Amino acid sequence: MWKKFRESYFLYSFLRDPVAVGSFLILLVLVLLALFAPLLATQNPYDGSAIDILDAEIAPRWISHGKFIFGTDVQGRDIWSTILYGARVSLLIGLGAVALQAVLGIVVGLVSGYKGGKIDSILMRITDVQLSFSSYMVAIFFGAILQTAVGVGGYADIALPFLVFVIGISEWPQYARTVRASVLAEKKKEYVEAARVIGLKPTRIMWRHILPNTLTPVLVISTVQVANAVMSEAALSFLGLGMPANQPSLGSLIKSGFTYVLSGSWWITLFPGLVLVLLVLSINLLGDWLRDFLNPKLYKD
Amino acid sequence: MDTLLDVRNLTVKFALRDSALTAVNNVSFTLNRGERLGLVGESGAGKSVTGFSIINLVSKPGFIADGSVWFDGRDLATLSQEEMRKVRGNRISMIFQDPMMTLNPVLTIGTQMVETVLAHRNVSKAEAEAIAMDKLRKVYINSPEKRLKQYPHEFSGGMRQRIVIAIALLTDPALIIADEPTTALDVTIQAEIMDLLLELCRTEDMGLILITHDLGVVSQVTQKVAVMYAGSIVELGETEQVCSNPQHPYTRGLIAALPEAATGSRLNQIPGSMPNLAEIPVGCAFNNRCELGKGACFTTVPQLERKQSGVFAACHELE
Incomplete structure (x- = not known):
């Protein structure tokens, strides 16, 4: 298995593309940092007793010669630690939301494309309606309902699953449309006819025969969608609709420091911002490479 | 010999906005257990649609408008899709033209x-x-x-x-429908595949419906042959008889059009081309290309009848 992978064209073409290798390494580092945040952080930002308000707004080490490498925010939290935990939350929301989008979108797209006719029309109109609401609107709408229902304190506890739900719910039409388009092309092929002639059930033909053949575009949009979901989370948190301030995500960190940028504490916003840019950029560049690699029409020589 | 498949007056239509085209028109034939039948004709003659309608899998907007397909004592044309799925790939299997396309990659x-x-x-x-x-x-x-x-x-x-x-x-089927199984392969492989099919039909006692436009293959493999033209069977009989002594003017034209061993001689052809399904002439569908065409040919549709030579043909001018 490993030998097969090492000799594959996939690896060869990957290693020949410095942009792909570079963005993969950056992404790998960011993911590892987020994954091992509890080990690497100097402070637990969720633990109020570890934070000292007297440490507030200390500049990064190379300026202040303090003990905080990237400085601290207004509450005295270590920026380095909050970034690690924040990247963790952002990635978790990104991946969770994309998983939800993918499940919803693939089911709708597959059924819509395979069944056709009235079912297709109905499902696609629902998709269009969903597309016409921006994710921010959906978030504001559900957020308002939820916050009145469970209270602000209660909201803080379920903010993460809520964001996964909101971003997942509002972006699934991308998947539904992509999958439907591929299914329409695939179902005309003879192997589908052959599967029907063999006497297989429609559900089996859909999931076992057609779906694997439509996964290429799904893989490509998945990378872009993870980046988009991370961005959406950051934007929602920045607007105060996402993660609460005591549970740092990259977006809420940027927001918490934003007010102090002009008063001199630029590091509070800058470092989480840089991490966000690096994260989204590396995912997008990797997605671009994947798209080029998987598209035989775009082979470079 | 007992009958395996009995197709009676099968008519398949394709629905248009406000009318329907007849792709298969009143087709009847029977196949005994272990027997091999060739279904020949040009592209668009309705061979493949006939094959698909046997397993009740005509793709939309096509539908079986009339007739019955008796197999295993049941009329397949009236079975539900659920019941039909138990027959497909089980008692009846199908082989397609292009093996590159029929296997899931x-x-x-x-x-x-x-x-x-x-x-x-x-x-x-x-x-x-x-x-x-x-x-x-x-x-x-x-x-x-x-x-x-x-x-x-x-x-x-x-x-x-x-x-x-x-x-x-x-699944050890009793019948295999092979829809141009060798068209996408090169000539040496074609012979190999046909030999294999023939051998398997013999050893496994399977019925075979071979859909093809290659008369050479038909004469080697099948025992009976049905010649289709514009959705109807125009000639039906023992392969040997039909090939050596074709009756219907269309079959005669087809056989005469086969390239002969002698090089340099001009190939015979049937003048004109098969009518579009929407423009099938009144009377005999072949009347505008037929050298025998006379009065009745332009007014009434000829029925498939036993002619003097022993084969069935649909032609007014034959005795």
């Missing part, structure tokens, strides 16, 4: 074969694999246990078609 052939067995037989996965290997050996694929783990792209065209045949054999 992302699944190993083992997966595809096991899946077929499990869809119809109540056996374990290991037993299903054993059946798959047994059938692969029947189509002369070496080391089947290794082959089961491979993907379709790892096989040559001829091997792939043999695998497709093996898949068709998995």
